[in-house]
Amino acid sequence: MASPSVRTCCTEKLFKVVVIGDVAVGKSSVICRYVHNRFKETYKTSIGVDFALKTIEWDRNTVVRLQLWDIAGQERCKNLSRVYYKEAMGALVVFDIAKRSTFESALEWKQGLDGKVVLDSGSPIPAVLLANKCDTKEGDRVLPTTLDQFCKENNFIGWFETSAKDNINIDEAGAFLVENILQCDKDLSNEETHGDSFKSEMLQIVPVMLV
Ligand code: GDP
Numbered sequence: 001m002a003s004p005s006v007r008t009c010c011t012e013k014l015f016k017v018v019v020i021g022d023v024a025v026g027k028s029s030v031i032c033r034y035v036h037n038r039f040k041e042t043y044k045t046s047i048g049v050d051f052a053l054k055t056i057e058w059d060r061n062t063v064v065r066l067q068l069w070d071i072a073g074q075e076r077c078k079n080l081s082r083v084y085y086k087e088a089m090g091a092l093v094v095f096d097i098a099k100r101s102t103f104e105s106a107l108e109w110k111q112g113l114d115g116k117v118v119l120d121s122g123s124p125i126p127a128v129l130l131a132n133k134c135d136t137k138e139g140d141r142v143l144p145t146t147l148d149q150f151c152k153e154n155n156f157i158g159w160f161e162t163s164a165k166d167n168i169n170i171d172e173a174g175a176f177l178v179e180n181i182l183q184c185d186k187d188l189s190n191e192e193t194h195g196d197s198f199k200s201e202m203l204q205i206v207p208v209m210l211v
């Protein structure tokens, strides 16, 4: 006789991840590939913020939910409101590998991020640099050696060449970010003596005005 299945207790973690970078580098496409495994040539851009939820069965005991914040129509303002970054635990900074100006902007996006949010420990939140559109052959490509150096100097935890179009390295970059977020979360929980409520506060999506 089959024995009844025993449900093991499972921890759920919800983390906010902001996705930033210049207009048209592929932020919405990366999110769409990551969450829905789809690619569309064009996206309707709304004004404000779009949200997407990615659920990952991380291991037998842990489900990770990423709340991905996609800026829409505000890319000209690299200095986004603090509200946008509030409680973020990770970031994807995206640029177009064939468009050097967007790589230069990545630094400004990173500085804006680090100026607006830090971990409770005071360290920058984990940020991964995505050199997107690696399927394209055109343009003045940014080289891997440049990216290694750039990440070291600017506190990115790493970089990936990605293609939302051809589904290259999107899941890998996401998993690498999650791994680092979980480590930070563990370190912070160890430091916290008072199981406070910041995680549950984070779950509330409040209407925001981003200036
Ligand atoms: P966003 O403004 O940063 O959100 O950029 P979008 O996701 O709207 O993408 C801008 C344009 O780049 C669209 O035409 C996409 O189809 C295209 N695009 C996005 N990702 C890729 C990619 O990985 N490869 C190629 N070739 N095109 C891409």
Ligand code: MG
Binding pocket: 027, 028, 029, 043, 045, 070, 071, 072, 073
């Ligand atoms: Mg977009």
